[in-house]
Amino acid sequence: xxxxxxRPRSARLFPASxxxxxxxxxxxxxxxxxxxxxxxxxxDLARTLSEAAFWRSLGLSMGTSLVTTALVTxxxxxxxxxxxxxxxxxxxxxxxxxxxPVVLPASTIGLMLLVAFQWEPVLWLQEAIGFRLAYSLPGxxxxxxxxxxxVGVRAWKAAFDDVDRRTEHVARSLGSSRGRTFxxxxxxxxxxxxxxxxxxAWSRALAEFGAVLIFCSAIRGRTDILPVAMFLDVNAGDLxxxxxxxxxxxxxxxxxxxxxxxxxxxxxxx
Amino acid sequence: MGDRRxxxxxxxxxFGGALALAxxxxxFIGLANALFLGWSDWIHFLCQGRTWRxxxxxxxxxxxxxxxxxxxxxxxGFALSRARFRGQWLLQALxxxxxxxxxAAVGMFLLGLFGSGPxxxxxxSLGIQLVHALPGVVLAQVVVTCAFGVRVCRAAFEAxPPTYEAVARSLGASLASTxxxxxxxxxRSALLAATCLVWARALAEYExxxxxxxAIQGRTDVMPLAVYLDTTAGKLEWATxxxxxxxxxxxxSLWAIRxxxxxxxxx
Numbered sequence: 052x053x054x055x056x057x058r059p060r061s062a063r064l065f066p067a068s069x070x071x072x073x074x075x076x077x078x079x080x081x082x083x084x085x086x087x088x089x090x091x092x093x094x095d096l097a098r099t100l101s102e103a104a105f106w107r108s109l110g111l112s113m114g115t116s117l118v119t120t121a122l123v124t125x126x127x128x129x130x131x132x133x134x135x136x137x138x139x140x141x142x143x144x145x146x147x148x149x150x151x152p153v154v155l156p157a158s159t160i161g162l163m164l165l166v167a168f169q170w171e172p173v174l175w176l177q178e179a180i181g182f183r184l185a186y187s188l189p190g191x192x193x194x195x196x197x198x199x200x201x202v203g204v205r206a207w208k209a210a211f212d213d214v215d216r217r218t219e220h221v222a223r224s225l226g227s228s229r230g231r232t233f234x235x236x237x238x239x240x241x242x243x244x245x246x247x248x249x250x251x252a253w254s255r256a257l258a259e260f261g262a263v264l265i266f267c268s269a270i271r272g273r274t275d276i277l278p279v280a281m282f283l284d285v286n287a288g289d290l291x292x293x294x295x296x297x298x299x300x301x302x303x304x305x306x307x308x309x310x311x312x313x314x315x316x317x318x319x320x321x
Numbered sequence: 322m323g324d325r326r327x328x329x330x331x332x333x334x335x336f337g338g339a340l341a342l343a344x345x346x347x348x349f350i351g352l353a354n355a356l357f358l359g360w361s362d363w364i365h366f367l368c369q370g371r372t373w374r375x376x377x378x379x380x381x382x383x384x385x386x387x388x389x390x391x392x393x394x395x396x397x398g399f400a401l402s403r404a405r406f407r408g409q410w411l412l413q414a415l416x417x418x419x420x421x422x423x424x425a426a427v428g429m430f431l432l433g434l435f436g437s438g439p440x441x442x443x444x445x446s447l448g449i450q451l452v453h454a455l456p457g458v459v460l461a462q463v464v465v466t467c468a469f470g471v472r473v474c475r476a477a478f479e480a481x482p483p484t485y486e487a488v489a490r491s492l493g494a495s496l497a498s499t500x501x502x503x504x505x506x507x508x509r510s511a512l513l514a515a516t517c518l519v520w521a522r523a524l525a526e527y528e529x530x531x532x533x534x535x536a537i538q539g540r541t542d543v544m545p546l547a548v549y550l551d552t553t554a555g556k557l558e559w560a561t562x563x564x565x566x567x568x569x570x571x572x573x574s575l576w577a578i579r580x581x582x583x584x585x586x587x588x
Contacts, residue, residue: 065497069400073412076397076471080415083464087433129339137337145344147575152347154571156527156545159564162552166561167353197350200343229332258423261527261545265552278425278528285532290433297429301422308421 084301087294095291104272105280109299112276115188116256119195123203123252128245131207132233152201157261160197164190164266186267191274194262195255203252210244211237243314250311254304351568358561366562376566379544382455383523386462390470390519393463395512398474399500419468428532431461435533457534458541462523470519477511478504514581521574525567 099105134146152160167173168184177183184190214237222232238245260278267274269283277300284293366372401413419427435443435451443449451457481504489499505512527545530536536546544563551560 062495062497065495065500069396070404072393072396073400073404076393077412077415080418080468083427083430083434084418087430090433126339126343129336130343133336133340137333137340143579145340147572147579148344148347150575151568151571154521154525154574155564156525156548156567158527158545158548158552159525159567162548162557162560162564163350163354165552166357166557167350170353170357173353204343233332254421258425258528260423260425261531264531265549278423281425281429282532285429285432290436293429294433297426297433300426301418301430304423304426305418305421 087297090291091294091298092291096295099292099295104275105296107272108275108277108280108296111188111191112257112278115191115276116195116253116259119192119199119256120249120253122192123196123199123256124249127200127203127248127252128207131204131248132211132237134204135208135211149204150201152197153205157198157259158265161194161262161265164194164197164262168266186270186274188274190267191263191276194266195259197262198259199252199256202255203248206248206251207241207245210241210248213244214240247311247314250307250314254307254311257303257307258300354561354564358558358565362558363562366559369559372559372562372566375542375544375547375563378455378542379524379567380570382458382462382543383520386459386466386523387516387520389459389463390467390523391474391512391516393467394470394474394515394519397471398476399478399504401471401475402478416468416471419464420472424465424526424528425532427465428461428529431457431464431529431533435460452533453535453537453541455541458530458543461529461533462526465526465529466519466522469522470515473515473518474508474512477508477515480511481507510581514578517574517577517581521571521578524570524574 130149134142134149165185168177182189184193218236218240219232222236223229227235258278260276260282263274263276263279264282269275269279271280271283275283277296281293281296281300284290284296397416401409401416422430432452435457443451449456451460485503485507486499489503490496494502525545527549530541530543530546531549534541536542536550538550542550544567548560548563548567551557551563
């Protein structure tokens with residue numbers, strides 16, 4: 052390229068090795084996905100897609116993850132705003148606590164929920180309401196919401212941090228109340244980032260498997276959201292069906308996160 | 322002015338209340354678990370050899386996976402931050418796939434890939450067993466964390482102003498010596514933060530392991546899998562000890578990342 056003529060070969064070695072490493076990484080990634088295509092014949096695809104059980108699992112996954120996303124958004128967006136703007140003692144601790152689930156193994160989250168919801172006072176409370184959270188459909192939502200909330204709050208806090216404070220100060224100096232400033236200035240300015248955060252939370256809720264497996268167990272026909280159904284298939288030795296489910300999960304995540312990237316890209320371009 | 326002040330408590334209460342609710346929910350889960358365990362159980366299980374064997378296995382496999390991941394991620398991140406070619410977005414999207422796809426699906430794909438053909442070949446010719454064995458644990462951790470490391474490293478290198486590189490190159494430094502003498506020192510703290518992040522992620526990996534290697538007592542029982550094994554065996558107390566150890570390591574790594582000044586919004 053633009054190398055001085057004095058050291059032609061050794062100077063080329065470094066870029067060449069970088070390029071070949073890049074090529075190897077790309078090949079390995081392609082192999083990971085393409086290698087599984089050979090397991091999935093058209094017959095398996097047709098068989099799985101014509102099963103009612105597959106579509107019920109898909110509906111269950113969609114339903115629970117959307118409910119989770121809605122709950123997490125309602126709680127998480129105001130919480131993220133408070134975390135971004137308010138200063139109070141213990142701010143750092145609260146921030147750390149809210150992002151802790153991101154670095155916790157999903158099995159740990161599931162177990163902690165299981166233990167917490169069989170604690171005497173909580174058990175008594177559940178008896179009073181009349182239903183148990185563990186091993187039930189609402190339990191799936193609770194298990195998904197822990198990680199989705201942590202991921203969402205981080206993204207939403209970053210979105211609020213990116214909003215220029217001066218616009219808020221101007222609105223306030225012109226006599227707008229704090230609530231009105233939030234609704235008319237901050238919220239529209241952070242719109243793209245907030246939507247991207249909600250999509251991210253949705254993708255994590257959809258992908259959640261470990262916590263559901265422990266908190267709600269893997270019960271065919273009851274708690275078998277797509278990842279759980281995939282796990283059951285692998286254990287039953289039906290690898291072909293599991294691959295079909297794996298690819299449909301991958302496709303959904305890529306679509307959701309692709310939409311998130313596009314939102315982020317348009318925001319950056321503006 | 323009076324109007325504005327009157328609206329203030331309601332506003333703060335609403336938003337602060339949401340934050341307090343989220344924090345209380347997590348504190349409640351932690352507290353219920355701490356009360357469930359009690360001091361005597363803590364001491365009893367911390368004196369067990371198995372607790373520390375699983376702890377060491379977790380820290381060790383995650384450490385090994387972090388070394389491999391970062392050795393790949395640093396040059397890859399550098400290459401992606403400097404190279405400009407047509408179709409680069411496609412290549413980057415491809416390399417991002419392992420973090421976009423749910424970890425459980427990644428574990429499934431690893432099983433599909435290594436469960437039969439290539440895996441059998443590796444085992445017969447090299448004697449490396451992946452499924453149901455420790456090398457598989459490390460491989461799954463690397464696959465899940467490497468793409469993530471590449472992203473963070475690329476961001477770290479892109480944050481360095483191109484002027485430094487231009488100056489070094491104009492003075493006759495090769496790309497290699499620019500990388501080692503200019504980029505690496507400038508990106509040091511960001512790369513250290515990335516290493517902590519990758520390590521924390523590798524340590525917390527569970528879903529891909531569950532599908533790829535499976536939980537086997539005494540063989541693949543890193544802490545997240547030990548939690549699963551103990552829970553299904555009804556040993557909830559021991560599983561709780563493991564989950565507190567995981568939480569402790571998570572707090573330490575988050576704290577270290579914060580101290581190193583990681584760029585916000587990543588993790």
